[in-house]
Amino acid sequence: MRKVPFKKMHGCGNDFIVIDNRESVMKSFDLSHFVKSVCTRRFHIGADGLMLLEKSTSADFKMRYFNSDGSEGEMCGNGARCIVKYAYLMGIGGDVMTFETLNGIYEGRIRNENVQIKFPPIPIQDFHLHQPFPSDENVFYHFAWVGVPHTVFVERNIDLKQDQYFIQWARAIRYNPAICTSGTNVNLIEICDENQIKIRTYERGVEDETLACGSGATASAIISGLLGHVSSPVKVHTKGGILTITFRITEDYVQDICLEGNAVVVAEGELLLEASVRV
Numbered sequence: 001m002r003k004v005p006f007k008k009m010h011g012c013g014n015d016f017i018v019i020d021n022r023e024s025v026m027k028s029f030d031l032s033h034f035v036k037s038v039c040t041r042r043f044h045i046g047a048d049g050l051m052l053l054e055k056s057t058s059a060d061f062k063m064r065y066f067n068s069d070g071s072e073g074e075m076c077g078n079g080a081r082c083i084v085k086y087a088y089l090m091g092i093g094g095d096v097m098t099f100e101t102l103n104g105i106y107e108g109r110i111r112n113e114n115v116q117i118k119f120p121p122i123p124i125q126d127f128h129l130h131q132p133f134p135s136d137e138n139v140f141y142h143f144a145w146v147g148v149p150h151t152v153f154v155e156r157n158i159d160l161k162q163d164q165y166f167i168q169w170a171r172a173i174r175y176n177p178a179i180c181t182s183g184t185n186v187n188l189i190e191i192c193d194e195n196q197i198k199i200r201t202y203e204r205g206v207e208d209e210t211l212a213c214g215s216g217a218t219a220s221a222i223i224s225g226l227l228g229h230v231s232s233p234v235k236v237h238t239k240g241g242i243l244t245i246t247f248r249i250t251e252d253y254v255q256d257i258c259l260e261g262n263a264v265v266v267a268e269g270e271l272l273l274e275a276s277v278r279v
């Protein structure tokens, strides 16, 4: 049976399996099916997503990110922090490194135990604020594309929705083509004070609430800033820990966008490539 080394990592409880694919060890595999199997909790290692580190001609490495349902995502903020830590530990990148994604090139920095990701500037016009909800014009949502699509709702108390009800509510938005034709991640946020928000995220591709979402935290902090509720730096309290977002709003762009938080290796070993699991 073929074996491939992996590390299991998490950033604020958003967990990932990371595999070094620079030598194309995954070449003959149906990646979508493989990812779905390996990410299945109880029957396999289980994770919110899986990342392959590959060679790049334009950056230190390429990150390929897959959600647990086997779909390939353009970008993942917490995944990026984990793969940057992985690259650092493997000697692939130094304290500062660049990596390629389906959404362009990003920069990662090792900051003691934390990892910081710098996002490219986002045009102000790409933030759609105060959009009336398609089926209820009294409800407003905010939308941004921060590598992946994010819908944001601001509420007084985000803990009022029980987990089951939160998921049911989020699914109605996640698949709503009037909001985003390719589907959207869904964030519910609460403003705590000028520099802090609380967040819950339902993730597209995981099809569940996750403990944290880096791009969701980034989109939500910036949207809160554009709405005038907070100013940078913003501490985002997720269910799995704190993410810190910094940004600068100028006339046409949101610039100097950084996402920072922990990136932890919890296990490493060998994956049995042909191990069959129920998916």
Ligand SMILES: N[C@H](CCC[C@H](N)C(=O)O)C(=O)O
Binding pocket: 014, 067, 072, 073, 074, 075, 076, 077, 078, 079, 148, 149, 185, 203, 204, 205, 206, 212, 213, 214, 215, 216
């Ligand atoms: N957990 C991720 C988001 C993954 C994106 C994925 N859910 C999609 O939209 O394909 C993050 O930390 O940014």
